[in-house]
Amino acid sequence: MYRTKNCGELRMQHVGEQVTLAGWVQTVRKFGSITFSDLRDRYGITQLYFNELLNSQLDSTPIGREYVLQVTGKVVERSNKNNKIPTGEVEVEVASFKILNAAEVPPFTIEENTDGGDELRMKYRYLDLRRPTLRRNLELRYKVNRSVRNYLDTLGFWDIETPFLIKSTPEGARDFVVPSRMNQGQFYALPQSPQTFKQLLMVSGYDRYYQVVKCFRDEDLRADRQPEFTQVDCEMSFVEQEDILNTFEGLFKHVFKDVKGVDITYAFPRITFDDAMWHYGNDKPDIRFEMKIQNLKVDGAVNCLTIAQAIGGFKVFDEAETILAICVPGASEYTRKQTDEITEWAKRPQIGMTGVINIKCNNDGTFKSTVDKFFSAEQQAEIAAFCGAGKGDLILLLAGKETRTRKAMSELRLEMGNRLGLRNHDDYKPLWVIDFPLFEYDEDGNRWVARHHPFTSPKPEHIELMNDLSRYGEIKANAYDIVLNGTEIGGGSIRIFQRHLQEKMFAALGMSKEEAQEKFGFLMGAFEYGAPPHGGIAFGFDRLCALLGGQESIRDFIAFPKNNSGRDVMLDAPSAIDEAQMKELGLK
C-alpha cells in the first residue's frame, strides 16, 4: 500500500499515529537545518516536517514542486497552527521518505490563484486540473450528475444509451461527420442530440427514459459553447405539458437543494414567449431584477400618446418603428460621462444603435433630458408616468426598427442590471417560458423553419392554421424552456406522434414527401405501429454546472475542453491524417 491516509484527513484525533502519505509536493520551505513542505492530493494539503536528521537527506535527494512523494512519519500537534486549512492543527514529522517520481518545474504555479494564462493552462490541462478551483468544479459536476440520476431513478426513469454513429439530417445545426471505411464515399453523422432515438424508445414502450449524453454541433463557439457538450436528455410517454413541467421543476428543486442547499419552495413562474419578448426583449429573461421594458411605440402603433406630440416634431421618434424604454432606479444622478458611456456601449457594432435618449427624473421633481428641446416638462412627466419612473430614476430610451431595437433594449437592460449590481450569481431565479411559436421565418432562406425542431407538436387548437401560410407566425407550440438567471438551461416540447401530423409538419417546412420519407421514414414508420403520446426535455448540463458554480464560462467545468476555435490544444487536434488513412477511407 502506498498510503494509509490521504492528505486531507489528518486531525488532532490522529496525533501520535504512524501514517504513510503519498502525494504531490506543493511547496518546500527550507530553514537551514529544518524544512517544511506541503503535500497535496485530491483530498487536501498536509504539512510535512523534516527535522535536523531528515534535513541532511534532503540535501542529497532534493525534492521540488510537483515531485510525487511518499512519506512515513508520526502525526504531531503543531506548535504554530494554521487555521486556514482543515489539517492545519497537525503535521507529519517525517521519519522516512521516497521520491516516487521527480517532476520538471511546471510552467505555471499550481495554486488556488494560478499565474498561468488560459492557453498555457489548456495545453497542460493535467496540471491545471490539480488546482483546487478546477477540482471543486469537477466535484460539483459529479454531484450534479449524481443528484440528477438519483432523482430520475426514484421516479422510475431508465438510463438507455443511444448510438453516436448516426445519419446526417438537414435541419438544425451543422453535423460533424465521420467517413465510413466499409461504405466508401458515405458518412455517419454524430448526433446533435438523441432526439429521434428517444422518441423511438417511447414507441417501444420505455415510457420514462433519460441519458446524460454527449451531443455534437459543428457551429462557431462561445464561452458557454463547446463543439461537444453534455445534455441531460429526458422523455416521457402518456404525459401532457403540465406533467413534464411538474416533473422537471421537481428535478431542479431537488438538485438545488442537494447540491447548493438552496430550498426553492414556490412554483417556478411561467411566462409566455410573447410576454417575455414584450417585457424583457428576449426569450430567456433574467428576472433577478425588474426594470421591465416599456413599450412606448411598437411596430408603428403608439402606446404613449405624449411621444407623438413632440414640439415641432421629433424625427427620431416620428420615424421609428418602435420606441422602448427602461426605467433605471436611482440613476438620475448619472453624470454626463456615465450617460455617454452608455451611449457608446449602445453604438458598438454588436448592439448597433445610433444613440440612447435619456430623461433624468430629478429628486426635486424637475426633468433633465437629451430631448428637452422637443418635450416640455409636462410632457416629460407624462412619459415618466407611462414608464412608472419616480423621483431619482433615469429613463433610457431606444428608437428604431422593431427587431433590432428590442434586442438592443434587452441587452441594455442586462447591462444596466450589471452596472447596478443586480445580477448576483448566488441569487437563483428560475422560470418557465412557455407557448413558443411553432415556426419562425428565416429571412436568408426565405422560408419558415421550426423554431424548436420539426418533431414539436403545435397546440391542438392551432393545427388548423397550418393550412394557411399567411398565419404560420401565429401558430404556437407545446414547447417550453427552463431559464435560470438569463440563461436557457433546458428546453423541450410535446412531440408529434401521428404520421399524418408529422407529414404535415415536414410539408410546412418545405420538405417534399420523398425527402421526408428518405430522411425520417424510420420515424414516421414507427408512428404507424402504436406510438404513444409523448414529450420531453433536455438540459444543457455543462451550463447548469457553470451556473451552479457561479461562473460564466463552461470550460472550467469540463475536464478536457476545447478552445474558441474548437481545438484541443493539449492533443493538438484536429490534425491531418496520413495518406494511407485517407485512401482507406476513400477520401483520396
Add this chain to the structure above:
RNA sequence: GAGAUCAUAGUUCAAUUGGUUAGAGCACCGCCCUGUCACGGCGGAAGUUGCGGGUUCGAGUCCCGUUGAUCUCGCCA
C-alpha cells in the same frame, strides 16, 4: 462571414511624443537561516519583443500583411 481586444524573460505584466544597455513581481538556480505556512535575507541566470514586410537617422512603440488567443455579432432546430 464580421467586430473588439490582445501577443515583450518560464510566467503575469511594465517600458512617456518613435530615442542610451527592454524593466518589475512570481517562478527558477546558488549561499545564509530551527516554526514556516504568500517564510525571510543576500546574490544570480533568464529576451529573435508571435511571424513577414514597410516608414524612419533610429521601431517593443507607427503602417500593411499574416498566425494565434480571448470576448462578441451572425450562426447554434
